[in-house]
Every structure is written in structure tokens, then in C-alpha cells.
Amino acid sequence: MAAANARGVAVPPSLGTAVVTCMDSRIDVFALFGLALGEVHVLRNAGGVVTDDVVRSLTISQRKLRTRDIIVVQHSGCGLATFTDHQFTEELAEETGRRPQWRTHAFDSPETSVRRDIVQLRHETFLHPDTVVRGFVLDIDNFRLQEVFVAGDDAR
Numbered sequence: 001m002a003a004a005n006a007r008g009v010a011v012p013p014s015l016g017t018a019v020v021t022c023m024d025s026r027i028d029v030f031a032l033f034g035l036a037l038g039e040v041h042v043l044r045n046a047g048g049v050v051t052d053d054v055v056r057s058l059t060i061s062q063r064k065l066r067t068r069d070i071i072v073v074q075h076s077g078c079g080l081a082t083f084t085d086h087q088f089t090e091e092l093a094e095e096t097g098r099r100p101q102w103r104t105h106a107f108d109s110p111e112t113s114v115r116r117d118i119v120q121l122r123h124e125t126f127l128h129p130d131t132v133v134r135g136f137v138l139d140i141d142n143f144r145l146q147e148v149f150v151a152g153d154d155a156r
Ligand SMILES: [Zn+2]
Pocket: 022, 023, 024, 046, 047, 048, 075, 077, 078, 079, 080
């Protein structure tokens, strides 16, 4: 259950972990992993994808608040699988006369997207070299988590 307040809860996450996931209203990160207040950082955006701003937050999380491990969770039934980057950009341009400076990071398959994001995070210059990055796809229908591995990973 949610704590009444954060009194006595240390600012650095006690599990030393940051979770990157989608803003989808059906995902309760704390319930999903059985977490309590103060245990992890949670970074959310459309898709749970690794963007420049996610890297910014993860770098601060690691360098200033002593986290190390990163978990990326994307999911089935995600809105980002319902359009392409090109389509969305063209829609916006048609309506507003301008193209966004950012990319949507739309994807066909959450597995492929998680795999790309794991690889990207493992090569980020400002993250600690001993960072453990793991990725999962959440089945939104039954809340099961399937781990995603990258070619060359040791079987866990
Ligand atoms: Zn989503």
C-alpha cells in the first residue's frame, strides 16, 4: 500500500536501480515489481524508450544518487506500435505546418525496441561501465514479464 508520506525515506534508491517504462496508465510499476517507496527511480515516457532525456536522468541517477542497475520495460499493446515515426510526423506537419524536432521512437515489436535500447544503454558514455542493463516486455493482458536478451548475452 502507498505510504502516507516519505518521512524517513532516503533519497538515493535503496535497491540502486532505475526502471525505464511506458507512461501507459495500466502499468503500476511498484505493484508490478513488488516495490516500496524509496527503492527505485522510475523514468516514464511514451513507450518507455531510451531518449536523450532518459539518458540525462539515468546519468544523474547514477552519478548523484548512486544507482547502477537499469531495467527497461516496454509492453504489448503499446500505443507506439500503432503508428510509424514518419506517419506521425507527417500528421503533425500537415496540421501545424511544422515538423517536430524529436522522434517518436515508434516501434513494430516491443522485443526489438527493448533489445535496441539495451544495446544503446550499454554503450552510453556517461553511464558507469559496470552498469547492469536488463530489459523486459510486459504482457499487458496478464502482467507477465518476459526478459529480452541481446545476442552475445550469457544465458541467465
Ligand atoms: Zn506503452
